[in-house]
Amino acid sequence: MDKLIVHGGNTLSGAINISGAKNASLPILAASLLTEDDVIIRRVPDVSDTNYMIQILSALGAHVERSSGTVRISAQTITHEAPYELVRKMRASICVMGPLLARLGQAMVSLPGGCVIGDRPVDLHLKGLRAIGADIDLEGGNMNMTTPNGLVGTEVDMRGKQGPTVLGTDNLMMAAVLAKGTTVIESAAAEPEVVDLANFLISMGAKIQGAGTRTITIEGVERLHGTEHTIIPDRIEAGTFMVAGAMAAGPEGITINRICKEHLEPVTEKLIESGHSVEFNEEGSSVKVAPASTPKGARIVTAPHPGFPTDMQAQFSALYATTPGLSVIEDTIFPQRFMHCAEMSRMGANMKVDNGTAVIDGTDKLSAAPVMASDLRASAALVLAALNAEGSTEINRLYHIDRGYEHIDEKLLALGAKVERVKER
Numbered sequence: 001m002d003k004l005i006v007h008g009g010n011t012l013s014g015a016i017n018i019s020g021a022k023n024a025s026l027p028i029l030a031a032s033l034l035t036e037d038d039v040i041i042r043r044v045p046d047v048s049d050t051n052y053m054i055q056i057l058s059a060l061g062a063h064v065e066r067s068s069g070t071v072r073i074s075a076q077t078i079t080h081e082a083p084y085e086l087v088r089k090m091r092a093s094i095c096v097m098g099p100l101l102a103r104l105g106q107a108m109v110s111l112p113g114g115c116v117i118g119d120r121p122v123d124l125h126l127k128g129l130r131a132i133g134a135d136i137d138l139e140g141g142n143m144n145m146t147t148p149n150g151l152v153g154t155e156v157d158m159r160g161k162q163g164p165t166v167l168g169t170d171n172l173m174m175a176a177v178l179a180k181g182t183t184v185i186e187s188a189a190a191e192p193e194v195v196d197l198a199n200f201l202i203s204m205g206a207k208i209q210g211a212g213t214r215t216i217t218i219e220g221v222e223r224l225h226g227t228e229h230t231i232i233p234d235r236i237e238a239g240t241f242m243v244a245g246a247m248a249a250g251p252e253g254i255t256i257n258r259i260c261k262e263h264l265e266p267v268t269e270k271l272i273e274s275g276h277s278v279e280f281n282e283e284g285s286s287v288k289v290a291p292a293s294t295p296k297g298a299r300i301v302t303a304p305h306p307g308f309p310t311d312m313q314a315q316f317s318a319l320y321a322t323t324p325g326l327s328v329i330e331d332t333i334f335p336q337r338f339m340h341c342a343e344m345s346r347m348g349a350n351m352k353v354d355n356g357t358a359v360i361d362g363t364d365k366l367s368a369a370p371v372m373a374s375d376l377r378a379s380a381a382l383v384l385a386a387l388n389a390e391g392s393t394e395i396n397r398l399y400h401i402d403r404g405y406e407h408i409d410e411k412l413l414a415l416g417a418k419v420e421r422v423k424e425r
């Protein structure tokens with residue numbers, strides 16, 4: 001197991017490139033099961049979550065080749081059973097359900113287990129798939145699915161207590177593309193990653209309208225064909241480095257390339273509200289972020305896209321921990337996703353978490369301490385806090401960050417941070 005040592009206090013400068021989006025790659029890799037033809041996907045980030053997904057595709061019988069960000073998949077003959085040993089490692093494995101049902105008429109996928117960011121049920125996934133004709137038995141920790149009368153399109157409202165579901169929308173969309181008739185997904189997730197999946201499916205011959213809005217209409221087709229696709233830039237990785245710019249760059253700022261401006265609006269708005277400088281180039285493909293001379297605290301309430309992403313709240317907790325004054329962060333999507341606050345408190349942050357809300361009384365400087373990463377975005381927040389802290393912070397359980405940030409240590413080094421990856425004993 002690796003750990004990261006961050007020697008804090010260095011001023012960041014220079015430029016980095018953002019990788020392809022992890023959360024777009026995972027369902028798109030799964031969707032390659034929908035055709036017997038070859039599929040080529042570019043800019044797939046080299047992170048452990050995409051590696052797990054590739055292992056699952058291989059275990060299902062697909063032939064997968066990967067070389068520097070490009071993945072070629074040939075799923076000529078596949079089986080319907082996703083092995084538990086792989087599925088249990090990553091919740092997003094459940095996005096093979098839709099493609100397997102559509103292609104084979106059956107699927108057996110383990111129920112994903114608990115998750116440190118909170119209760120993560122699959123009821124909406126099941127609701128969507130059942131609505132279009134799947135028979136689903138839950139037995140022995142598995143979801144056994146069959147389609148006795150085939151998949152048949154219908155209208156489904158996918159709204160849950162916390163709003164729309166991203167992977168639930170993806171699963172239903174992937175199943176519906178080969179169903180008979182028309183499926184209308186109401187209260188659909190509108191995240192850019194859902195739009196990227198829809199564009200991928202459309203390039204395979206699917207008929208989908210409305211992706212990116214709350215109503216997606218899918219007219220089933222007989223078969224899908226091979227395609228080539230480039231994954232969108234990772235807006236969460238970009239947002240994380242934008243926060244790094246606000247927390248630790250010099251007056252010249254840092255430049256973050258290969259981004260998509262329109263996906264970064266809520267993050268940009270919050271950085272500007274705190275007084276930081278955020279300047280995009282004309283094409284919106286690059287941004288320069290520099291810190292405010294006297295930053296101000298702010299209030300964030302997470303919400304489904306186009307609201308402020310839950311996947312960015314931990315990083316903003318780190319920012320506000322080092323912004324003098326009061327800030328408040330409420331996570332309405334995963335109210336238990338505040339494990340990073342206890343760890344940051346060990347570095348001198350003043351944070352009180354209650355009932356899905358963190359109240360943060362910012363201080364100028366944090367101090368180094370050994371800390372433990374608890375999940376992907378929490379670990380990113382700890383890295384950000386450590387960049388600002390005085391002394392050397394040891395971040396243990398680095399595998400969490402390697403699930404979703406491609407070459408994070410190399411990118412930080414390129415910006416002038418002093419970081420070392422070392423093997424934990």
Ligand code: EPU
Pocket residue numbers: 022023024026092119120121122123124125126160161162163164165166167168189193310311333334376377404
């Ligand atoms: N929900 C249900 N029932 C369901 C599914 C979800 O009640 O069947 C609830 C969840 O408990 C949550 C809300 O609906 O309160 C939204 O969850 P969603 O289903 O949208 O989450 P997800 O699709 O499982 C994706 C991302 C997460 C991100 C969330 C929210 C991927 C692979 N994962 O998860 O990303 O936090 O959407 O935007 O796309 C991360 O990258 O660190 C990460 C956790």
